[in-house]
Amino acid sequence: MPEERIPLTRRKLLTMIGQAAGGAVMYQAMSTLGHAAESAYQGPIKLSRARPGTSVVVLGAGLAGMVAAVELRNAGYKVTVLEYQNRAGGRAWTLRGGDSFTELDGTTQTVGFSKGNYLNPGPWRVPHNHHAMMDLYRRYGIRLEVFNQVNHNAYVHNSKAFGGKPQRFRHVSTDFRGHVSDLLAKATQQGALDSVITKEDAEKLLASLKSYGALDKDYRYVSSLHTSEYRGYDIDPGGGLMDKAKASQTIGLSELLQSNLWSQIGSGNLTEFHSTIFQPHGGMDMLPKALAKDLGGAIQYNAHVTKIAQSEKSVTVSYTRNGTQQQIKADWCVCTIPASILSQLDIQVGDRMRAGIEALPYGSSVKIGLEFKRRFWEEDERIYGGISSTDLPVQQISYPSNDYMKPGPAVLLGAYAFDNTNSYRFSALTPQERIRLAVEYGGQIHPQYKQEFLNGVSVAWHRMGWIQGCFGAWNDELRAQHYDSMAQIDNRVVLAGEHISYIPAWQEGAVLSSLNAVQRLHAKAMAA
Known part of the structure; x- marks a missing residue:
């Protein structure tokens, strides 16, 4: 797979907006783009x-389906859930040693991870401001751990800059902030801002820039022990007769700008990545397991829906289960089947809802989990959790935010290619070829890869037969044309899931969509 410059994705665009214009403008852009x-x-x-x-039949035992089923059951409805797979959770999925799964072409992978190690190939973190998810964790007693999103000791990497050598996040972040502060201080001192700020404001601005950018007494950003307090030292302060502290050398502004590494340091500014971020202890499937246990026999697994028909008074769902054709009749239906699959089924809904289902594309994503003999990123490079970013096709390397300093094998996320050319190219390869490339590319950042590698697993979401994509990829035009029609109750059928939300690709979107659909369906049922 040849290397090429990563195109400007929505996430990268939002990051750049946040760096240039601040959080308020960035949030407005996020709202416009549906993020x-x-x-x-x-x-x-x-x-x-x-x-x-x-009675209500719920189609799909992902989070949206199970949350709907629990709420409706608690209200006294007779609820049946039909789930395509032999497990609950949908994309809230955790892979552990011994697990196996099959792609569209019949290729099967069996996970070789050591006991206790795992990969979350779908959602892998929960922001603190995803209140519905946090409430569910609280209600079901799910233990949470802190997910380390931004680690200033992790790397940012451009294969065409600095001789291909990765740079510490803290070096690039501190130097970028320092140089920008230096330039703004010069402009302020030269009176370039006199038309927009008062003299008093200018004085306060200079004082703030001096602190914010680690500037010296002359408002310059230069290498010193002071700047090293922010970006790190070449020789750290010690004790006794140890060598004296030595300042680290800053990266020049031109070299920093030309490296494009500034584009990789702003993700923590996005509201979805503000601290604190969480992950369930033991894997993302902890909540789905709890919900499935709560619902018990209400869930029928291995139920492959083939047709959804409805009349003025009922809904009839046809499905195959264990090779047997079956039907279930209910008063109402909550359908959480992704549009990527629903568009292929025989579903009796109005033309406007059908048009939306057929029009909604699904974003692509590939995740590759790599197990290594030891936690070399911790032992050799002092990286504890967080994410390293690169222009290589793997895009992100995420280090585990749990079991720090634990001896023995450990798993890191060796690739997270999302919503661009890289994810589609990875998807076109065999699982073993994806893993081989992830090790090859990752070795350009961590030379220990080849020697320490044990095994890996890759999940290409467009090749998962039960969803054939990763998330509903709305844009403004599609939302204006189809979103409301898809969200409305069509006679006795209502759709729910992350694709019927303004927070696509997040579990919170699925849960909010489900709760809203349930409330509207209940109101209609009571008024019928």
């Missing part, structure tokens, strides 16, 4: 008691 991640959750919903005997 604003602040949750509108106001607390658990409270449904009145359902009419006795009213």
Whole structure:
């Protein structure tokens, strides 16, 4: 797979907007692009008691489906959940040693990870402001760990800059902030801002820049022990008769700008990545397991839906289970089947909803988990959690935010290629070729890769037969044309899931969509 410059993705665009214009403008851009991640959750919903005997069939036992099923069951509905797979959770999935799964072409992977190691190939973190998810974790007693999103000791890397040598995040971040502060201080001192700020404001601005950018008494950003307090020393302060501290050398502004590494340091400014971020202890499937246990026999696994028909008074779902053709009839239906699959089924809904289902494309994503003999990133490079970014096709390397300093094998996320050419190219390869390339590319950042590598697993979401994509990839035009039609209740069928939300690709979007659909469906059922 030849290397080429990564195109400007939505996430990179948002990061650049945040760096250049600040958080408020960035959030507006996020809202426009359908990526604003602040949750509108106001607390658990409270449904009145359902009419006795009213039944609902829920299609899909992902988070949206199971949350809908729990709320409707608690309100007194007779609920049945049909799930395509032999497990609950959908994309909230965790791979452990011994697990196996099969891609569209029949290729099967069996995970070789050591006991206790795992990979979350779908969602892998939960922002603190995803309030519905946090409430579910609280209600079901799920233990959480802190997910380290931004690690200033991790790397940023451009294969065409600095001789291909990765740079510490803290070096690039501090130097970029320092040089920008230096330039703004010069402009302020030269009166270039006199038309927009008062003299008093100019004085306060200079004082703030001196602190913010680690500038010297003359408002310059230069290598010194002071700047090293921010970016790190060449020789750290010690004790006794150890060598004296030695300042590190800053990167020049021109070299820094030409490296394009500034584009990799702003992700922590996005609201979805503000601290604190969490992960469930033991894997992302902890909550789905708890929900599935709560629902018990209400879930029918290995149920492959083939047709959804409805009349004025009921819904009939046809499906195959264990090779047997079956049907279930209910008063109402909550359908959380992704549009990428729903568009291939025989579904009796109005033309406007059908048009939306057929029009919605799904974004691509590939994740590759690599198991190594030891935690060399911790032992050799002092990287504890966080993410290293690169212009190589793997795009991101994420270090585990759990079991720090644990001896023996450990798994890191060796590639997270999302929503661009890289993910599609990886998807076109065999699983073993994807893993081989992830080790090859990652070795340009961590030379220990080849010697320490044990095994790997790769998940290309467009090749997962039960979803054939990663998330609903809305844009403004598609939303204006189809979103409302897809979100409306069509006679006795309502859709729910991350694709029916303004927080696509996040579990929070799936849960909020589900709760809203349930409330509207219940209101209609009570009024019927």
